[in-house]
Structure formats: structure tokens, C-alpha cells
Amino acid sequence: DAKTTQPNSMESNEEEPVHLPCNHSTISGTDYIHWYRQLPSQGPEYVIHGLTSNVNNRMASLAIAEDRKSSTLILHRATLRDAAVYYCILRDGMRSQAGTALIFGKGTTLSVSS
Amino acid sequence: DSGVTQTPKHLITATGQRVTLRCSPRSGDLSVYWYQQSLDQGLQFLIQYYNGEERAKGNILERFSAQQFPDLHSELNLSSLELGDSALYFCASSFRLAGGTGELFFGEGSRLTVL
Numbered sequence: 001d002a003k004t005t006q007p008n009s010m011e012s013n014e015e016e017p018v019h020l021p022c023n024h025s026t027i028s029g030t031d032y033i034h035w036y037r038q039l040p041s042q043g044p045e046y047v048i049h050g051l052t053s054n055v056n057n058r059m060a061s062l063a064i065a066e067d068r069k070s071s072t073l074i075l076h077r078a079t080l081r082d083a084a085v086y087y088c089i090l091r092d093g094m095r096s097q098a099g100t101a102l103i104f105g106k107g108t109t110l111s112v113s114s
Numbered sequence: 115d116s117g118v119t120q121t122p123k124h125l126i127t128a129t130g131q132r133v134t135l136r137c138s139p140r141s142g143d144l145s146v147y148w149y150q151q152s153l154d155q156g157l158q159f160l161i162q163y164y165n166g167e168e169r170a171k172g173n174i175l176e177r178f179s180a181q182q183f184p185d186l187h188s189e190l191n192l193s194s195l196e197l198g199d200s201a202l203y204f205c206a207s208s209f210r211l212a213g214g215t216g217e218l219f220f221g222e223g224s225r226l227t228v229l
Contacts, residue, residue, distance in 0.1 A: 043220030104157035
């Protein structure tokens with residue numbers, strides 16, 4: 001599986017936007033970019049995913065570079081509840097209809113201050 | 115609430131013992147995944163089942179085994195436990211046609227402590 005690189009940690013203030021970067025220079029044409037986050041003492045939860053175009057949902061936005069070698073997860077207004085570890089994961093969309101496992105890296109630990 | 119149920123939530127046992135962790139996936143999900151999370155290793159993928167059959171294996175030790183039953187619930191069996199097996203064990207499920215696009219839904223985990 002292609003690898004992703006994320007900063008170990010980032011800090012933000014409440015109510016401010018947060019841009020979490022992810023580099024994936026060896027991404028293949030069939031790899032989807034997924035973001036999950038893990039709040040303290042909880043299981044990971046899905047945030048957003050995309051293939052080529054930018055994506056928006058109620059939680060966040062995903063901006064994908066034109067060459068797809070990097071992406072950015074955007075939290076428009078951080079809250080204290082957004083403090084978590086954010087994982088950027090590549091997932092091959094062609095591999096299996098049964099679903100493919102997520103392979104987690106170390107992710108980015110986001111701290112949010114009030 | 116993700117819809118994935120894991121039991122027990124906490125388990126304390128001794129070295130050399132055997133435990134079974136149980137997972138009930140979301141209604142309609144055929145794929146079940148098991149993950150181990152320890153402080154020094156992060157989230158490690160162990161094994162995946164799809165509709166009762168093993169589909170993918172990750173870093174699962176030979177002392178560990180899993181199965182998925184006809185009602186789609188899954189069990190992870192850990193035997194000859196060692197101190198290093200102390201960790202959070204997560205189960206996740208996904209819809210059958212997830213492929214590269216569908217999301218995984220994680221349970222709240224089972225915390226295993228081996229003394």
C-alpha cells in the first residue's frame with residue numbers, strides 16, 4: 001500500500017480553521033484518500049474521503065492537489081471536541097468488493113486551545 | 115454510536131491465560147476487521163473476515179485466532195497471553211461493497227490488561 005506522511009502534531013485555537021496536511025507522493029490512480037480521526041478513549045471514526053475532486057461534508061472539507069500527491073483536511077472552525085489524532089490513509093478502490101482494511105500510520109495529534 | 119458492539123469493555127487476566135473478545139457488526143455489514151492498539155505500536159490491523167471467510171491477514175500472532183459466525187458476529191481468541199498483549203482491541207465493520215470507498219465503523223474497543 002502506498003504510504004502517507006503527516007506531521008506528528010499540530011496546534012490550533014478554538015473557532016479558527018485548521019489545515020491538516022498529508023503527503024502521498026506514491027499514490028496510484030485507484031487509491032482513494034481517506035481521513036479518520038480518533039478521539040481520546042474512543043475507536044476511530046470516519047471523517048471524509050475523496051479520489052480526485054475536493055469534497056465537503058458536515059464534518060470537514062478535503063482539498064486534493066491536482067497531481068494527487070498531497071491533500072489537506074480542513075476543519076473550518078475547530079472546537080475543543082476536535083482534539084484528536086487524525087489519520088490520512090490511502091485505500092485501493094479496485095482491490096476487493098469485500099472491502100479492504102485500513103492501514104493506519106501514526107497520524108497527526110491535533111490540540112485545540114480555548 | 116457506530117452500531118458496532120464489542121464485549122467485554124474491560125478484561126483483566128493473567129499471563130498464560132486465554133480470552134475471547136466478541137464483536138457484533140452493524141446490521142447488514144458483512145465485513146469485520148480486528149485491530150490492536152498499544153501505546154508503542156499504534157493501531158495495527160490483525161485480520162479481516164467477509165461473510166464468514168477470512169479475507170486478509172495483518173500482523174496477527176499465531177497465538178491469536180478469529181472467526182466469523184453465520185450470524186456475522188465475530189470472535190477474537192487470544193491464548194497464552196503475555197504482558198505485551200495488553201492493549202485496546204477494536205472491531206470494525208463495513209458494508210459488503212465497500213472496496214476503496216466505503217467507510218469502516220469502529221466499536222468502542224475491549225481493553226485487555228494482562229498481569
